[in-house]
Amino acid sequence: QVQLVESGGGLVQAGGSLRVSCAASGRTSSSAVMGWFRQAQEKEREFVAGFRRSGDSTRYATSVKGRFTISIDNAKNTVYLQMNNLKPEDTATYYCAAYPAAGWEIPSRAVNNYIYWGQGTQVTVSS
Numbered sequence: 001q002v003q004l005v006e007s008g009g010g011l012v013q014a015g016g017s018l019r020v021s022c023a024a025s026g027r028t029s030s031s032a033v034m035g036w037f038r039q040a041q042e043k044e045r046e047f048v049a050g051f052r053r054s055g056d057s058t059r060y061a062t063s064v065k066g067r068f069t070i071s072i073d074n075a076k077n078t079v080y081l082q083m084n085n086l087k088p089e090d091t092a093t094y095y096c097a098a099y100p101a102a103g104w105e106i107p108s109r110a111v112n113n114y115i116y117w118g119q120g121t122q123v124t125v126s127s
Contacts, residue, residue, distance in 0.1 A: 039095070
């Protein structure tokens, strides 16, 4: 079993930056895909960014590309999402997720492909 724990959410003004973290523990795989999703109030959960641990493959949602960066600290077994130039529409609960995958696969955008989920951390961007 894999446990994922997010942290780092909070309140930030538009144009500001925030970094959320996801600490992974348990039986993780070097070929696992780590992903970030977000869910705004009364909206569907959407893919934000993904990182395949084997091969350093990344993928981003169009809405955040160029502003957000996903990265992994392998020594700490922690995945990060650096969020820059935040906008009010980025306000959501951000979830860390993961699934085991073949090394050649790019990170999936599909919610149901991810097996393990964190509890979520709230990010609020004010105007």
